[in-house]
Amino acid sequence: MKLVSVSSDQGNLDKNKGCSLAPAQILKGKEFEEVQIVSGNFEETDEAIYKKAKEILEKDTALFVGGDHSISYSLVKAFFETSKGKRALVVFDAHPDCVQFFKPLSHEDWVQGVVEEGFVEAENIMLIGVRKTHELERDYLKKKGVKVLSSVEVKAEGEQAKDKLLELIALSEEIYVSIDIDVFDPSIAPGTGYLEKNGLVEQEFFELFKPLLDSGKVRALDLVEVNPEKDNGKTVELAKRIVDFANNFKL
Numbered sequence: 001m002k003l004v005s006v007s008s009d010q011g012n013l014d015k016n017k018g019c020s021l022a023p024a025q026i027l028k029g030k031e032f033e034e035v036q037i038v039s040g041n042f043e044e045t046d047e048a049i050y051k052k053a054k055e056i057l058e059k060d061t062a063l064f065v066g067g068d069h070s071i072s073y074s075l076v077k078a079f080f081e082t083s084k085g086k087r088a089l090v091v092f093d094a095h096p097d098c099v100q101f102f103k104p105l106s107h108e109d110w111v112q113g114v115v116e117e118g119f120v121e122a123e124n125i126m127l128i129g130v131r132k133t134h135e136l137e138r139d140y141l142k143k144k145g146v147k148v149l150s151s152v153e154v155k156a157e158g159e160q161a162k163d164k165l166l167e168l169i170a171l172s173e174e175i176y177v178s179i180d181i182d183v184f185d186p187s188i189a190p191g192t193g194y195l196e197k198n199g200l201v202e203q204e205f206f207e208l209f210k211p212l213l214d215s216g217k218v219r220a221l222d223l224v225e226v227n228p229e230k231d232n233g234k235t236v237e238l239a240k241r242i243v244d245f246a247n248n249f250k251l
């Protein structure tokens with residue numbers, strides 16, 4: 001598995017500036033590749049991310065470290081074009097990121113872009129840890145059939161919640177996993193743009209992350225929205241543990 005730095009925060013709508021600094025800190029001491037960001041040009045940056053991701057995913061699996069969540073749109077597009085069969089997208093995030101749909105896509109609407117472009121079928125998308133949703137997003141997710149496992153459900157249902165994920169894994173052939181660090185509780189991940197209380201604790205996350213990696217079906221992952229400028233050190237350390245955990249699976 002390749003580790004790839006994507007140090008762009010151009011899709012953050014000025015709400016999480018600083019997350020471009022995260023890859024250098026999270027990947028420090030590790031061997032990694034890098035997407036060349038086109039400073040001040042969001043569209044060219046998206047194109048560079050897409051091209052580099054496609055080149056890598058044609059022959060390898062990869063974990064992309066961002067950056068803000070808008071990078072995932074180009075990454076999932078590259079995943080779509082380099083995979084076949086039944087694809088699934090599993091997103092760990094406090095938010096559904098379906099606020100609106102205009103290009104270039106921001107970190108608030110990239111999931112909607114994935115659905116509208118048909119990169120992954122809506123019913124094969126599962127959002128985990130959601131706990132802050134606009135009414136329009138709720139309607140959209142319902143209409144499209146996107147699966148949602150809210151933070152409350154993860155905490156209340158435990159094994160049952162895990163079974164829902166296992167069901168999706170069983171039905172899928174190739175999986176993309178996107179991790180927005182704000183899925184975690186602010187007490188363990190304070191270094192990010194939008195803090196939402198009642199987030200997942202580390203154990204709840206790994207209970208769900210492990211079966212994904214165990215399945216051997218995960219071909220690409222990303223880890224986004226870590227902001228060292230807002231951190232007290234905890235968030236970057238948590239991100240490093242996630243990278244190490246995934247890297248040990250030798251996907």
Ligand SMILES: [Mn+2]
Nearest residue numbers: 094095180182
């Ligand atoms: Mn989020």
